[in-house]
Amino acid sequence: MRRLLMVALLMIAGVTCAMAEDEIAEREARWRSVATDIFGERAIEDGSALLKLKVPEQAMNAALVPISVELIGDRPITTVSVVIDNNPMPLAGRFKLGPAFVRDDIKMRVRVNEYTLIHAVAETDDGKLYAVSHYIKAAGGCSAPDARASADVLARMGKMQLRRERSSDLAQVPTRLLISHPNYSGMQQNASGDYTPARYLERVSVSVGGAKVFDMEGGISLSEDPSIAFSYAPKGNGEVEVKVQDSSAAQFLQHFDALK
Amino acid sequence: MDLAADNTLSRRAALLGGLCLCCVPTRLRAEAADAPQPAAMIEVAPGIHVRQGLTEDATAGNFDAIANLGFIIGRDAVAVIDPGGSLHDGRSLRLAIRARTQLPIRYVVLSHVHPDHIFGAAAFKADAPTFVGHAELPQQLAARGVFYRDGLEKILGAGEVGDVVVPTMLVAKDKPTELDLGGRGLVLTAHRPAHTVSDLSVLDKQSGILFAGDLLFVGRTPSLDGDLKGWLKELAAMRDSSVRQAVPGHGPPLVRMQDAVASLERYFTVLRDETRAAIAKGTPIEDAATTLALSERSHWAMFDAYNGRNVIEAYRRLEWE
Numbered sequence: 001m002r003r004l005l006m007v008a009l010l011m012i013a014g015v016t017c018a019m020a021e022d023e024i025a026e027r028e029a030r031w032r033s034v035a036t037d038i039f040g041e042r043a044i045e046d047g048s049a050l051l052k053l054k055v056p057e058q059a060m061n062a063a064l065v066p067i068s069v070e071l072i073g074d075r076p077i078t079t080v081s082v083v084i085d086n087n088p089m090p091l092a093g094r095f096k097l098g099p100a101f102v103r104d105d106i107k108m109r110v111r112v113n114e115y116t117l118i119h120a121v122a123e124t125d126d127g128k129l130y131a132v133s134h135y136i137k138a139a140g141g142c143s144a145p146d147a148r149a150s151a152d153v154l155a156r157m158g159k160m161q162l163r164r165e166r167s168s169d170l171a172q173v174p175t176r177l178l179i180s181h182p183n184y185s186g187m188q189q190n191a192s193g194d195y196t197p198a199r200y201l202e203r204v205s206v207s208v209g210g211a212k213v214f215d216m217e218g219g220i221s222l223s224e225d226p227s228i229a230f231s232y233a234p235k236g237n238g239e240v241e242v243k244v245q246d247s248s249a250a251q252f253l254q255h256f257d258a259l260k
Numbered sequence: 261m262d263l264a265a266d267n268t269l270s271r272r273a274a275l276l277g278g279l280c281l282c283c284v285p286t287r288l289r290a291e292a293a294d295a296p297q298p299a300a301m302i303e304v305a306p307g308i309h310v311r312q313g314l315t316e317d318a319t320a321g322n323f324d325a326i327a328n329l330g331f332i333i334g335r336d337a338v339a340v341i342d343p344g345g346s347l348h349d350g351r352s353l354r355l356a357i358r359a360r361t362q363l364p365i366r367y368v369v370l371s372h373v374h375p376d377h378i379f380g381a382a383a384f385k386a387d388a389p390t391f392v393g394h395a396e397l398p399q400q401l402a403a404r405g406v407f408y409r410d411g412l413e414k415i416l417g418a419g420e421v422g423d424v425v426v427p428t429m430l431v432a433k434d435k436p437t438e439l440d441l442g443g444r445g446l447v448l449t450a451h452r453p454a455h456t457v458s459d460l461s462v463l464d465k466q467s468g469i470l471f472a473g474d475l476l477f478v479g480r481t482p483s484l485d486g487d488l489k490g491w492l493k494e495l496a497a498m499r500d501s502s503v504r505q506a507v508p509g510h511g512p513p514l515v516r517m518q519d520a521v522a523s524l525e526r527y528f529t530v531l532r533d534e535t536r537a538a539i540a541k542g543t544p545i546e547d548a549a550t551t552l553a554l555s556e557r558s559h560w561a562m563f564d565a566y567n568g569r570n571v572i573e574a575y576r577r578l579e580w581e
Contacts, residue, residue: 060549061572064545066545140411144407145404161579180580189403190402190403193403
């Protein structure tokens with residue numbers, strides 16, 4: 001009797017394992033297809049010695065999921081990409097790092113449309129790609145209606161805030177850039193029941209004293225009112241310039257005084 | 261009798277029983293429950309009946325019956341104030357009405373846009389009532405109705421969620437409207453952005469009882485989806501009004517207004533002040549979500565499921581104030 005039971009239990013366990021394997025194979029296939037779209041046929045190696053990706057297991061708000069990519073080790077990294085595999089537009093952000101970028105966490109707020117792997121991919125100065133990933137349970141982030149009445153969203157569109165910490169280390173300024181923008185995904189219905197056309201941040205360029213901190217390529221996977229945290233090294237006159245262009249070709253430019 | 265063998269047997273029985281519960285009988289249970297039963301009502305004042313919602317989130321087993329629902333019987337007609345969270349929930353409420361009166365159901369009031377309050381509306385369509393809502397509700401339903409229905413269908417199953425019913429009688433802000441049930445007047449007030457941007461409350465003039473909708477949560481952690489500062493203003497106005505008793509959107513069927521308002525004011529004040537301080541200090545939103553307003557934790561059910569979301573909602577807005 002006991003043996004029969006064991007057999008039954010093992011069979012059940014077997015089925016569970018097979019299901020998990022299917023799911024893992026599915027995630028793997030999705031990643032291969034997404035990675036090919038973004039990076040071409042290039043090999044991507046394990047990146048756990050270069051990157052640490054922090055993502056909540058389960059999102060509290062799928063339209064605003066805070067994630068962070070920590071750059072570890074000391075191999076020179078030229079580009080960091082964040083990919084949300086199952087989102088309709090998977091590339092959430094691709095940061096081309098400049099000389100004024102200080103190796104530290106990059107944090108952003110993203111939308112997650114369904115349960116998915118999130119990948120962070122680093123390109124090193126020898127042109128190789130390295131990736132780490134994390135699974136997240138969240139759904140509906142891309143189609144969730146915009147949080148406020150569209151009128152005020154549009155009124156302050158393009159306004160920016162640069163929140164900087166005064167740390168004792170003068171060579172490194174921890175910074176958070178906030179950009180007021182609805183970042184419409186094209187999947188959100190509006191007050192007349194129509195879908196608001198996609199209108200999202202295409203490019204965000206940050207420089208300090210004329211030296212590049214980063215150029216970011218964005219997409220609909222960024223949350224409404226995108227927030228990007230990073231650290232920079234003050235260069236030149238220390239003045240920070242932020243240039244933003246959205247997919248409707250609107251451009252926003254703002255200067256921030258040097259941190260005193 | 262061999263005790264060991266007996267143990268094995270009962271263990272097997274238990275195991276098989278356990279397995280069966282997981283798979284096969286789910287359908288049977290669902291089918292048995294498919295026929296709606298009259299909702300359990302409490303008559304909180306003459307002619308005012310309230311169904312207390314469950315302190316749970318929507319699941320396939322509870323038909324999203326998580327909000328407080330009610331109806332008021334006048335001399336000539338009945339008004340429903342929130343028709344329920346699903347077709348099934350609305351049908352249960354309708355059965356409860358018909359067990360008490362055959363008067364026509366003249367009005368179905370939708371207190372705001374959230375699914376647990378409105379998806380029962382389709383269960384009343386055959387009664388051809390006037391569906392009443394806040395002036396902002398049609399736009400809110402246009403933007404969110406399909407999103408909510410799709411989300412709820414994933415939980416309850418296709419066909420369990422009613423169609424989105426759009427109100428035809430609208431109440432404008434600052435223009436309270438009166439409904440007449442025959443010798444019984446109801447005053448409807450459309451509020452400024454608070455819990456949502458479509459909050460409508462109903463005052464029964466005869467009893468002085470206010471159906472506050474989700475402007476009041478009692479016991480259950482409130483969910484913020486409108487305007488934190490606006491909600492505090494609406495709470496202050498309710499505190500200073502002459503209304504003594506209210507039916508909250510979640511919690512006991514009838515509560516003292518002063519107590520309900522005081523608890524919410526305390527939580528929202530802590531939430532607002534700690535969120536502002538976190539923004540000023542540069543505390544990241546993800547850390548804020550798990551560390552703010554924790555002094556309130558022991559006061560509210562489902563706190564861990566909602567407080568973090570409320571912090572995120574407050575944070576994203578207050579950083580642009």
